[in-house]
Amino acid sequence: MFELIWQGLFETLYMTIVSTLLAYVIGLPLGVIMVVTDKDGIYPLVTLNKILGVIINLVRSIPFLILLIAVLPFTRFVVGTTIGSTATIVPLVIGAAPFIARLVEASIKEVDKGVIEAAQSMGATSFQIIYKVLIPEAKPSLIVGSAIAITTILSYSAMAGIVGGGGLGDIAIRYGYYRYQNDVMLVTVAVLVLIVQAFQEIGMKLAKINDKRN
Amino acid sequence: MTDPTIIKIKNLSKSFVSKNGTVTALENINIDIKQGEIFGIIGMSGAGKSTLVRCINFLERPTSGTVIFDGKDLSLLSKKELERVRQSMGMIFQQFNLLMQRTVISNVCFPLEIAKVSKKEALKRAHELLEVVGLADKAKAYPAQLSGGQKQRVAIARALATNPKVLLCDEATSALDPSTTRSILALLKDINKKMGITIVIITHEMSVIEDICQRVAIIDNSRIAEIGTVEEVFTRPKSQTARKFVFPEGKRIDHFVSNRCCRIIFDGLSSFEPVIANMVLECKEVVNIIFADTKNIDGKAVGQIVIQLPEKELAAQKILNYLKAKGLTVEEVHNYV
Numbered sequence: 001m002f003e004l005i006w007q008g009l010f011e012t013l014y015m016t017i018v019s020t021l022l023a024y025v026i027g028l029p030l031g032v033i034m035v036v037t038d039k040d041g042i043y044p045l046v047t048l049n050k051i052l053g054v055i056i057n058l059v060r061s062i063p064f065l066i067l068l069i070a071v072l073p074f075t076r077f078v079v080g081t082t083i084g085s086t087a088t089i090v091p092l093v094i095g096a097a098p099f100i101a102r103l104v105e106a107s108i109k110e111v112d113k114g115v116i117e118a119a120q121s122m123g124a125t126s127f128q129i130i131y132k133v134l135i136p137e138a139k140p141s142l143i144v145g146s147a148i149a150i151t152t153i154l155s156y157s158a159m160a161g162i163v164g165g166g167g168l169g170d171i172a173i174r175y176g177y178y179r180y181q182n183d184v185m186l187v188t189v190a191v192l193v194l195i196v197q198a199f200q201e202i203g204m205k206l207a208k209i210n211d212k213r214n
Numbered sequence: 215m216t217d218p219t220i221i222k223i224k225n226l227s228k229s230f231v232s233k234n235g236t237v238t239a240l241e242n243i244n245i246d247i248k249q250g251e252i253f254g255i256i257g258m259s260g261a262g263k264s265t266l267v268r269c270i271n272f273l274e275r276p277t278s279g280t281v282i283f284d285g286k287d288l289s290l291l292s293k294k295e296l297e298r299v300r301q302s303m304g305m306i307f308q309q310f311n312l313l314m315q316r317t318v319i320s321n322v323c324f325p326l327e328i329a330k331v332s333k334k335e336a337l338k339r340a341h342e343l344l345e346v347v348g349l350a351d352k353a354k355a356y357p358a359q360l361s362g363g364q365k366q367r368v369a370i371a372r373a374l375a376t377n378p379k380v381l382l383c384d385e386a387t388s389a390l391d392p393s394t395t396r397s398i399l400a401l402l403k404d405i406n407k408k409m410g411i412t413i414v415i416i417t418h419e420m421s422v423i424e425d426i427c428q429r430v431a432i433i434d435n436s437r438i439a440e441i442g443t444v445e446e447v448f449t450r451p452k453s454q455t456a457r458k459f460v461f462p463e464g465k466r467i468d469h470f471v472s473n474r475c476c477r478i479i480f481d482g483l484s485s486f487e488p489v490i491a492n493m494v495l496e497c498k499e500v501v502n503i504i505f506a507d508t509k510n511i512d513g514k515a516v517g518q519i520v521i522q523l524p525e526k527e528l529a530a531q532k533i534l535n536y537l538k539a540k541g542l543t544v545e546e547v548h549n550y551v
Binding site for chain 1: 271273296297298299300302303304305307309311312313314315316324325327328329356358369376380486
């Protein structure tokens, strides 16, 4: 059983971390665009902002389990298979990116308007304001957001066990649920709890270290 | 000869469109600010002065009219050109607006990064400036570890980094206590003198204007009420708004009951002679000092004293004649007490 759990743990961490990174590749720029193109933003593009907002809400309102099944053809197209942890990364990224975009948006909106104005008074371009002011100033909040994101993706990844997605969730369903092996179920849940705790703690510590505001 | 005007504000108006209709923030403003001077813009809150300073560097685009900075009409510039021009206009704020996640030195380097100055050169310049503002030992500190006055010093160093021609100060001392305010004003004065940089100060405090400005514009209800040298405006305020700023308790003036008073104006010529004491000794008449406020403006004694004249006509006339003979500007004020 130890080997089984160990294997599951490895797969879960692989899925979660890779999916989080890829979801940020989409979600971070998307969140920044949402703030910047807002009608009070530094580069207002109201129509684009509205369209992106609707798309984000749309994807976010689909329950993950349904999204997981709905994108199976796309997953097969990208990865070549729909089974296993690599295949699960596809729906995880699609499901998490809009959620991350909203987290990023909320973090960046916290940046003091005065500081943005100061940068503008120095002749900073919109792009300079984004990568020299908005993102660095929002860093502690972005890190807290990423701890929330990674734990959410972790729980999504466990759901992927239903369609043979690999990882601890898969083990819990196959052994714990289908074969009534309660001990396996308990251990996998315990391991998941520990991982969530670890991610959350690390995230908060990092946020604190990076927060120079007090 | 070059044009001494560095900032020319021409027929500038600004209005904002809100849900409840159009709000006019500025109406037909005309100001010429000369190279190297310290120019004050004073007004009550809501008068439009903060909008005005943001129009000078086009953070707010005027609805009509324009600003000519150093020979360039800002309304005709492209976004890129405008960003370049802003690098020669530093700005400091009431809330300092420092980057909280950057150290002091890195904050001062910030505008240089924007201007794409090499890192080595930027650091060198930043260290020099921290020396100027007296914070060389705080280079590695974060803004959160500094006091308000120190934060404003960092902001000043930052605003000066790109060697701007103009420094715009938006209520820069309003969040500071009186003694810190004085030290920041002294620093600004020093910078003006040593670097020859033109300074525009927005404030609601007359004392700030008296302390360091040479000329002042009084702005009231979106318009300029009065404009002139600080001495002129202070000693002979023409507009109602100017009087409000000059008499610290301006509002009460209207409410006093009638009596015979006279206002003695010190315009810097009579220096520090004890005028009132001498007058009492000479005329052998006592007077009641109702209000007195004299200050040192640019090395001269400037201010005013309001005295209540004796009831006897002859005695009152004697006093008035004495004061006039001394070369002081005297005006009889009715309805003061």
